[in-house]
Amino acid sequence: MRTAFEIARDVRAGASxxxxxxxxxxxxxxxxxxELNVFLYIDEEGALALARRVDERVARGEDVGxxxxxxxxxxxxxxxxxxxTTAGSRILEGWRPPYNATVVELIEQSGAIVMxxxxxxxxxxxxxxxxxxxxxxxxxxxxxxxPGGSSGGSAAAVAAEMTPISIGSDTGGSIRQxxxxxxxxxxxxxYGLVSRYGLIAFASxxxxxxxxxxxxxxxxxxxxxxxxxxxxxxxxxxxxxxxLVAHVEDGVKGxxxxxxxxxxxxxxxxxxxxxxxxxxxxxEAGAVIQELSVPEFRLGLSAYYLIGPAEASSNLARYDxxxxxLRVGADDVTxxxxxxxxxxxxxxxxxxxxxGTYALSAGYYDAYYGQALKVxxxxxxxxxxxxxxxxxxxxxxxxxxxxxxxxxTSDPIAMYLSDVYTIPTNLAGDxxxxxxxxxxxxxxxxxxxxxxxxxxxxxxxxxxxxxxxxGGSS
Amino acid sequence: xxxxxxxxxxxxxxxxxxxxLSEAELDLFTEQLGQVLEHAKDIAALELEGVVATxxxxxxxxxxxxxxxxxxxxxxxxxxxxxxxEDGRFAVPRIMGEAP
Numbered sequence: 074m075r076t077a078f079e080i081a082r083d084v085r086a087g088a089s090x091x092x093x094x095x096x097x098x099x100x101x102x103x104x105x106x107x108e109l110n111v112f113l114y115i116d117e118e119g120a121l122a123l124a125r126r127v128d129e130r131v132a133r134g135e136d137v138g139x140x141x142x143x144x145x146x147x148x149x150x151x152x153x154x155x156x157x158t159t160a161g162s163r164i165l166e167g168w169r170p171p172y173n174a175t176v177v178e179l180i181e182q183s184g185a186i187v188m189x190x191x192x193x194x195x196x197x198x199x200x201x202x203x204x205x206x207x208x209x210x211x212x213x214x215x216x217x218x219x220p221g222g223s224s225g226g227s228a229a230a231v232a233a234e235m236t237p238i239s240i241g242s243d244t245g246g247s248i249r250q251x252x253x254x255x256x257x258x259x260x261x262x263x264y265g266l267v268s269r270y271g272l273i274a275f276a277s278x279x280x281x282x283x284x285x286x287x288x289x290x291x292x293x294x295x296x297x298x299x300x301x302x303x304x305x306x307x308x309x310x311x312x313x314x315x316x317l318v319a320h321v322e323d324g325v326k327g328x329x330x331x332x333x334x335x336x337x338x339x340x341x342x343x344x345x346x347x348x349x350x351x352x353x354x355x356x357e358a359g360a361v362i363q364e365l366s367v368p369e370f371r372l373g374l375s376a377y378y379l380i381g382p383a384e385a386s387s388n389l390a391r392y393d394x395x396x397x398x399l400r401v402g403a404d405d406v407t408x409x410x411x412x413x414x415x416x417x418x419x420x421x422x423x424x425x426x427x428x429g430t431y432a433l434s435a436g437y438y439d440a441y442y443g444q445a446l447k448v449x450x451x452x453x454x455x456x457x458x459x460x461x462x463x464x465x466x467x468x469x470x471x472x473x474x475x476x477x478x479x480x481x482t483s484d485p486i487a488m489y490l491s492d493v494y495t496i497p498t499n500l501a502g503d504x505x506x507x508x509x510x511x512x513x514x515x516x517x518x519x520x521x522x523x524x525x526x527x528x529x530x531x532x533x534x535x536x537x538x539x540x541x542x543x544g545g546s547s
Numbered sequence: 548x549x550x551x552x553x554x555x556x557x558x559x560x561x562x563x564x565x566x567x568l569s570e571a572e573l574d575l576f577t578e579q580l581g582q583v584l585e586h587a588k589d590i591a592a593l594e595l596e597g598v599v600a601t602x603x604x605x606x607x608x609x610x611x612x613x614x615x616x617x618x619x620x621x622x623x624x625x626x627x628x629x630x631x632x633e634d635g636r637f638a639v640p641r642i643m644g645e646a647p
Contacts (some may be wrong), residue, residue, distance in 0.1 A: 171624035264604045278603045307610040327589075375587040386564060393565070395637050398632035406642045407565070415567040423566055428580055430560040431552075440585070440591050446600035448590050453601060485579050486586055502604020527605065 074101075074234035077143045077291040081184070084142030087131060091124035091142025093187060097242070098144035098277040102189075102235045107139040109211045109313070112189045112230045113149050114157050120144070120188035127184055138184030139298055145180060146230040146239040151282070152271040153177050158474060160273045161195040161205040162224075164417025165197050165398040174271020175306065176240060176282055176299045183298040191226030191239065195419045196389065197247055197275045199223050200491040203482055204421045212366035214256060214517060219473040221251030221491075228255040231285045238295050239285045245377050246471070246495025248283045249507035253470035253520020256509045257538065258292045259285050264502035265310040267296075268303030276384035277308075279377075279499045289508065289538045293317040294395055296530065323535035325401050325409060326359030329463040330536070335370040336494045336522065338415045343513030344469045351510045352467055352520040354543035355536065363463055369455035372448050373496040379432045379445035380500070384427030385422075392417065424485065454498045461515020465536055469494050470507040496520060504530050510536040551588070552581040 075094075077081075081090035098115055106112055147153065150160040152170035154177075159165045173181075180187060182356070194204035201224030202210040210221040213233035220229040224241030228251035231239050242250040243261040252259025260283045267282040274280060284295035300314035322417045337348045356362045392402035393414030400410035416418060418426070432441040471491055481488040498505040505526065507520040521540065525533045557577045561568045568576065626632040631639070 110586050130565065149575075168628055171620050172629055256594045304612060311557070319623055372590050375590045378583055379587055393632060396625075397628050397637055398630070402640070404640060405644070406639050407638075410565045411567050414565050418566070423564075424576060424579060427557065427560045427576060428583060430564045431556065431580070431584075434560065434563070441587060443600060444590050444593065444595060445587075447595040447598040450598050451595075451603040453604070465606075486582055489583075500604075 091127035132515040141184035175268035196224035246492035256518030259347040320531035331365040331463035347511030382429030456535035474517035
């Protein structure tokens with residue numbers, strides 16, 4: 074598969090055409106989509122028409138943009154005008170949004186072509202795509218295993234070489250964990266770096282949109298395109314998109330990197346070995362590796378599974394059968410709300426709505442939600458303390474390689490533990506990247522995670538690139 | 548059966564969240580949600596007197612825009628995406644009961 078960088082370069086120079094690139098992408102999708110269930114919606118004709126328009130603009134000598142003619146897939150929780158958008162839920166089946174998410178507009182302005190919407194855990198709640206109302210996505214590297222989640226479809230699209238890049242969202246690890254399980258690069262940007270306007274909300278203080286790519290440079294290129302201030306998102310950082318691609322080859326010489334015990338404790342031995350090998354590779358490239366312990370990270374899982382559901386219970390109150398999506402008829406409005414929500418939501422979404430409702434209810438608020446918010450403060454302070462000693466942190470992305478279908482579906486806690494190493498970053502609003510490094514059980518890829526403070530993306534990409542080169546992946 | 552969460556607690560939150568549960572679902576969710584709350588005991592038990600709560604990273608301040616007229620979404624486009632509409636409005640079933 075050609076990289077997004079190469080495709081855009083060649084389309085801009087007239088050495089390739091957007092139409093040829095799109096046809097290549099569509100034929101890769103045709104070859105495996107029935108088997109893998111990656112896409113919930115594909116607009117073949119529309120994508121080819123947009124590609125031809127890009128080619129016409131190139132022929133006229135226009136500057137088409139940084140991602141000219143690059144096919145890109147969108148997680149199905151991003152609104153695109155007139156395009157079916159489900160968030161993996163029956164409750165939104167058939168809904169066509171009347172507006173574009175800001176990231177969709179930025180992607181279109183960059184010359185990239187959105188050709189479809191990818192499968193996901195319902196409302197981004199899950200770590201395997203098994204919670205999608207439209208059936209699970211299979212891992213392209215081993216279809217008997219999950220691709221991770223919740224952005225499993227977007228990760229699989231890139232891993233199966235259907236598109237060179239794709240977009241996901243990460244609330245507790247939903248970009249980094251599937252990137253690790255599919256052997257690709259995934260980035261959770263600093264909270265507020267990418268506008269959430271048009272992203273179907275799950276937990277608003279944690280949700281962040283980010284890129285998937287086969288390599289570090291493409292991920293940086295896509296993040297440059299989608300980042301930047303947006304007046305339509307009041308949590309958007311008040312500054313222009315940072316320069317990232319220019320820093321990919323900066324290296325790690327002199328960087329202090331903390332190898333954090335709590336970010337690999339309990340992982341499979343292969344995963345631990347990969348993290349240690351990554352530390353060694355960074356050391357050889359000139360970084361100073363320091364072993365650290367951050368005990369507060371152990372509290373992240375519990376805090377996350379109170380804060381996330383609490384916010385979700387509020388955000389998902391809007392699915393009441395009135396304004397969009399499913400309505401199940403009944404005699405009065407309350408019975409209609411109940412019948413619609415009962416029929417429209419899957420089991421995991423119901424669990425989280427009820428958990429959040431409980432955590433926020435009178436008598437329990439202080440013990441659960443209030444306490445979780447205080448733990449969030451401890452987490453932020455613990456990160457700040459660590460970043461006084463080191464520049465970046467290193468650990469595993471997830472405790473194991475891709476697991477088998479059905480192995481965690483009956484035990485929510487076991488599934489939640491997939492995100493134990495990714496959650497702290499979301500609670501702190503910081504940035505992190507997962508990059509493939511080494512292999513584990515059955516030769517499947519292991520993802521290692523680099524974590525940095527807010528706005529540290531350029532340094533994270535540079536360190537991830539060092540691992541990419543050392544790991545020999547490109 | 549969980550110690551922290553009773554069956555009637557789950558029935559109550561389901562009602563508050565406008566969800567109807569079967570008897571079997573009530574049993575299953577009581578057990579599963581109880582396990583999550585059991586796990587959360589690690590933070591429920593912490594002594595955090597005096598720690599300030601964080602509801603949002605980066606201590607957001609309120610953001611306001613200029614109070615100027617701007618076009619909003621086209622009404623027809625929004626209503627077309629709704630399950631039922633009538634006379635330029637969302638239509639819903641009866642919201643009031645019979646007079647007592």
